[in-house]
Amino acid sequence: xxxxVQLSGSYSSESQSLSLPVGFNGDVGDKLLVSFELSPTYFxxxxxxxxxxxxxxxxxxxxxxxxVDDGLDSEFTITGSGSLMGGERSLSITGKAYF
Numbered sequence: 001x002x003x004x005v006q007l008s009g010s011y012s013s014e015s016q017s018l019s020l021p022v023g024f025n026g027d028v029g030d031k032l033l034v035s036f037e038l039s040p041t042y043f044x045x046x047x048x049x050x051x052x053x054x055x056x057x058x059x060x061x062x063x064x065x066x067x068v069d070d071g072l073d074s075e076f077t078i079t080g081s082g083s084l085m086g087g088e089r090s091l092s093i094t095g096k097a098y099f
Contacts, residue, residue, distance in 0.1 A: 001024045001025070001026030002024060002025050002026060003022075003023070003024045004021075004022070004023060004024065004025070005020070005021070005022050006019075006020070006021045006022075007019075007020055008021075014045065014046050015043070015044060015045045015046065016042075016043070016044045017041065017042065017043045017044075018041065018042045018043075019039055019040070019041045019042075020039070020040055020041075021037050021038070021039040022037070022038050022039070023035065023036050023037030023038060023039075023057075024036055030063070031062060031063045031064075032060070032061070032062055032063070033059075033060070033061040033063070034058075034059070034060055034061075035057075035058070035059045036056075036057070036058050036059075037056070037057040037058075038054070038055075038056050039054070039055045039056075039057070040052070040053070040054050041053045041054075041055065052085065053083055053084075053085050053086055054083070054084040054085050055081065055082065055083050055084065056081065056082055056084060057079070057080070057081040058079070058080050058081070059077060059078070059079040059080075060077070060078050060079075061075055061076070061077040062075070062076045062077075063075060064076065064097075066098060067097055067098065068098075071098045072098040073098075074095070074096060074097045074098065075094075075095065075096040076093075076094075076095045076096075077092075077093070077094045077095070078091070078092070078093050079091070079092040079093075079094075080092075
């Protein structure tokens with residue numbers, strides 16, 4: 001597993017934002033890829049009150065056998081994210097097969 005921390009921010013006369021994602025990427029065996037990220041954020045626009053959020057992202061990818069002898073592995077990915085303070089949730093499912 002490979003942990004990481006990332007800092008990003010911006011400032012202008014109209015808005016300020018700051019984000020500090022913390023997470024990891026890793027492999028479970030040869031066929032399962034996992035990533036997780038927890039990201040606290042701060043945002044303020046003009047004279048409005050500052051907003052805070054905490055977002056979580058999880059992604060799981062299952063690698064399948066290639067469809068041809070020398071092809072790339074097939075992929076099936078489930079990605080979920082959600083705002084822990086705002087209540088927004090999303091789920092995405094994708095699949096790739098290489099010929």
